[in-house]
Amino acid sequence: MTHAKDxxxxxxxxxxxxxxxxxxxxxxxxxxxxxxxxxxxxxxxEEENFxxxxxxxxxxxxxxxxxxxxxxxxxxxARAAFxxxxxxxxxxxxxEEAAEKFRLKIDKEKFDELLKKQxxxxxxKTKIVSGIFSGTFAKKVEALGLKTEFLGYEKTHAExxxxxxxxxxxxxxxxxxxxxxxxxxxxDWGRIETKSGAMEVEDAKKIGDAVVxxxxxxxxxxxxxxxxxVSVNEGVRNKxxxxxxxxxxxxxxxxxxxxxxxxxxxxxVDQNHLRFDFTHMKKIGPRExxxxxxxxxxxxxxxxxxxxxxxxxxxxxxxxxxxxxxxxYSDKARVVSVGDISKELCGGTHVxxxxxxxxxKITREGAIASGIRRIEAMTGEAAKEWVKTQEEIEKxxxxxxxxxxxxxxxxxxxxxTEIKKIDSLIAEGKALGDTKVIAAIMxxxxxxxxxxxxxxxxxxxxxxxxxxATSDNEKASFIISLTEDLIRKGLKASDLARELxxxxxxxxxxxxxxxxxxxxxxxxxTRALEKITSVIKEKII
Numbered sequence: 001m002t003h004a005k006d007x008x009x010x011x012x013x014x015x016x017x018x019x020x021x022x023x024x025x026x027x028x029x030x031x032x033x034x035x036x037x038x039x040x041x042x043x044x045x046e047e048e049n050f051x052x053x054x055x056x057x058x059x060x061x062x063x064x065x066x067x068x069x070x071x072x073x074x075x076x077x078a079r080a081a082f083x084x085x086x087x088x089x090x091x092x093x094x095x096e097e098a099a100e101k102f103r104l105k106i107d108k109e110k111f112d113e114l115l116k117k118q119x120x121x122x123x124x125k126t127k128i129v130s131g132i133f134s135g136t137f138a139k140k141v142e143a144l145g146l147k148t149e150f151l152g153y154e155k156t157h158a159e160x161x162x163x164x165x166x167x168x169x170x171x172x173x174x175x176x177x178x179x180x181x182x183x184x185x186x187x188d189w190g191r192i193e194t195k196s197g198a199m200e201v202e203d204a205k206k207i208g209d210a211v212v213x214x215x216x217x218x219x220x221x222x223x224x225x226x227x228x229x230v231s232v233n234e235g236v237r238n239k240x241x242x243x244x245x246x247x248x249x250x251x252x253x254x255x256x257x258x259x260x261x262x263x264x265x266x267x268x269v270d271q272n273h274l275r276f277d278f279t280h281m282k283k284i285g286p287r288e289x290x291x292x293x294x295x296x297x298x299x300x301x302x303x304x305x306x307x308x309x310x311x312x313x314x315x316x317x318x319x320x321x322x323x324x325x326x327x328x329y330s331d332k333a334r335v336v337s338v339g340d341i342s343k344e345l346c347g348g349t350h351v352x353x354x355x356x357x358x359x360x361k362i363t364r365e366g367a368i369a370s371g372i373r374r375i376e377a378m379t380g381e382a383a384k385e386w387v388k389t390q391e392e393i394e395k396x397x398x399x400x401x402x403x404x405x406x407x408x409x410x411x412x413x414x415x416x417t418e419i420k421k422i423d424s425l426i427a428e429g430k431a432l433g434d435t436k437v438i439a440a441i442m443x444x445x446x447x448x449x450x451x452x453x454x455x456x457x458x459x460x461x462x463x464x465x466x467x468x469a470t471s472d473n474e475k476a477s478f479i480i481s482l483t484e485d486l487i488r489k490g491l492k493a494s495d496l497a498r499e500l501x502x503x504x505x506x507x508x509x510x511x512x513x514x515x516x517x518x519x520x521x522x523x524x525x526t527r528a529l530e531k532i533t534s535v536i537k538e539k540i541i
Contacts, residue, residue: 001050002091012047015040031323038261041281042371049370050089057088061098069102078110085111086118138207141172147209149175152188152349153308156232162194162224163210169199171213171222177232178213180206183324184267185244185348187214189233194226237349239271242357242379245306245338245350246296247274249360250375251322252342253295254278257288264324265372269348272382276375277368284373289365292375296360303355304339311335313345321345359383415449418442419456426461430533432540435486439467439529446470447516450479458483465491465536467500469525476504476525477518487512491539499535503528 004013018040022033032039064080077099084090092111099106146163160173171192178201181187187204192213197220201213222228247267254262258280266277313333317323321335322344329345336346338354351357361383364376378386418425429438438457442450450468457466463485469478478500480493497508497515504524508517521528 001047002094005054010051012044012051014047015044018043035261035263035279038263038279038371042279045281045370053088053090054094057084057090058094058098060084061090061095062101065099065102065104069104074107075110077104078107078114081106082111082114082118086115141166141210141212142208144172144210146172148173148180148211150177150179150211151175152177152179152232156190156234156237158230160228160230162222162226162228165222165224166212168214169217169222171199171228172210173213173228173230176204176211176213176230178204178211178230179237179240179349180204180211182206183346183348184247184269185240186268186270188240189236189271190231191218191233192222193229194222196220196226197222236271238351238356239380239382240269241349241351243271243274244269244346244348245336245354246300246357246360246377246379247276248336248338248342248344248346248350249296249299249354249357250274250276250292250377251278251344252299252338253292254280254375256295257292258284264322273363273376273378276377277372278375279371280373281371283367284365289362293360293362299338299341300354300357300360302339303353304341306350306352306354307335307337308350309335309337316343316345319343361387411444411446411449414444415452418445418449418453422453422456422460425457426464429461429464430537432537434463435540436461436464437467437533437536438464439469439533441469441471441525441529443470447477447479450477451481451514451516454479454481465496467496467529467532469529471522471525473522475518475520476506476522476528477516478508479514479516480510481514482512484513486540489540491536496532496536500528500532503531 001009001014018036022036022039026033061084064084065077068077068080081092081095081099084095085092096106144164148163151158155177158175158177160175162171163174164172166172173192178188178190179185181204188201189203190201192199192201198218199213199215199222200218201215203214205212205214247269251262251264261279263279264276265279268275310332311319311321313329313331316333316335319335320343321333322342323329324345333345334347335343336348336350337343358380360377360379362375362377363386364374366374368374377383425438425440426436428440429436438461442453445453445468447470450470454466454468458464458481461483463483465486466481467478469476471477478497480496480500482491482493492512493515494508494510494512497510497517501508501517501519503521504517504519505521506517506519508515510516519528
């Protein structure tokens with residue numbers, strides 16, 4: 001695109017070449033031909049984003065380089081160039097060209113140093129501390145050449161032999177009912193017991209042909225060669241299965257509502273929830289989300305049988321089985337079918353009937369990348385509890401809203417009542433020459449109410465100091481306002497507020513014409529108003 005710009009092409013064009021690439025590469029990558037329209041849309045979006053970056057950022061680059069051209073600061077130039085490269089995606093070649101316009105040269109060595117540092121920081125942030133997930137550990141496991149037979153499709157309990165006990169007390173068995181994390185589904189939980197030891201399994205991972213059981217020691221130490229009693233936590237397994245089958249129903253519903261272009265790009269299934277990433281260019285509206293949810297729940301209520309079969313890969317694909325893009329499959333593949341609505345290549349564990357899922361609820365939906373969206377959802381009792389919690393939150397919100405409206409209405413009524421008494425308030429004020437000091441405690445009014453009332457009083461009285469206060473059990477609050485003539489004489493509401501606040505063991509301040517404050521000594525409020533009136537008298541007379 002940067003080269004195309006030099007020959008006058010200023011609009012997206014690469015997306016038009018996707019169909020040609022798909023035809024050329026169809027033998028090696030048939031999926032690209034099948035999904036060429038989706039891919040073209042994503043490419044076009046990326047082109048549009050890139051052109052937007054050029055349009056908005058290139059002038060900023062030139063402005064920055066122009067400022068640096070007088071300083072000849074190589075380090076500052078490299079930092080500026082890297083910032084545009086890293087933050088906005090400006091190509092390095094284009095940055096070099098921009099620098100040349102101002103007879104500058106980017107220090108490539110310094111630039112590469114910044115890039116290396118940024119990559120190291122990024123890796124440090126995403127690095128998982130536990131060695132169990134490191135590449136080194138995986139290589140050690142694979143080097144052992146061990147193989148674990150998986151029994152988990154039919155069994156949740158078994159007897160097995162211990163093949164290896166690794167550095168962190170991780171155990172490899174010759175056979176296991178534990179599902180090792182793969183295909184987005186997390187590993188099973190459960191227990192392993194031998195004569196010499198026992199462990200609580202809190203995860204299982206598939207590494208090569210082996211399943212590594214990970215957890216914490218409960219007693220003793222499990223030894224190599226021992227016979228072990230192995231049991232999967234069926235409660236956790238059932239929740240995972242419900243969420244996994246619901247993921248298949250979700251993909252089918254999305255394709256029905258949004259279109260056949262929807263394809264899975266990633267997923268996570270654990271006992272608490274499911275997460276599904278998929279291709280879709282547009283924002284999904286509330287109606288579409290509700291319809292997807294409705295279809296999934298309809299299919300749950302239909303109590304459809306969930307079939308799991310081993311088939312030839314080519315035959316499964318010809319039957320329409322959905323494959324995960326980029327995933328490697330063996331010649332014999334496991335196909336999971338739900339009635340006539342879903343058929344997917346999948347090695348995960350699933351319920352036998354959709355009614356076992358119980359209930360499905362989408363909890364979140366949004367974009368995670370260009371052309372990729374994510375849905376998070378729950379099933380069963382967890383979904384019902386989530387709905388109940390949301391309903392309670394909404395109920396409290398509505399109650400709070402109603403209460404506020406009622407309080408506002410009552411306050412408005414109280415203010416209107418006091419406004420009718422303004423003439424009396426002014427008449428009762430203390431006369432200091434031509435000036436009136438109107439000091440009063442107004443019950444059941446907040447500061448906003450006091451201010452409204454104060455404005456009405458000032459509009460009627462020619463020369464006045466208005467001090468209105470209110471209180472509750474914990475705090476006294478007040479406002480002070482002055483007419484312009486008193487400000488010209490040197491009186492300031494902010495000074496008076498600080499004086500009054502001292503009598504209440506509090507603080508205050510504001511502008512010359514208006515100030516407010518408060519204090520903790522509620523019992524001193526009446527006396528404090530008398531004292532501040534005396535202070536004003538001394539200042540005026």
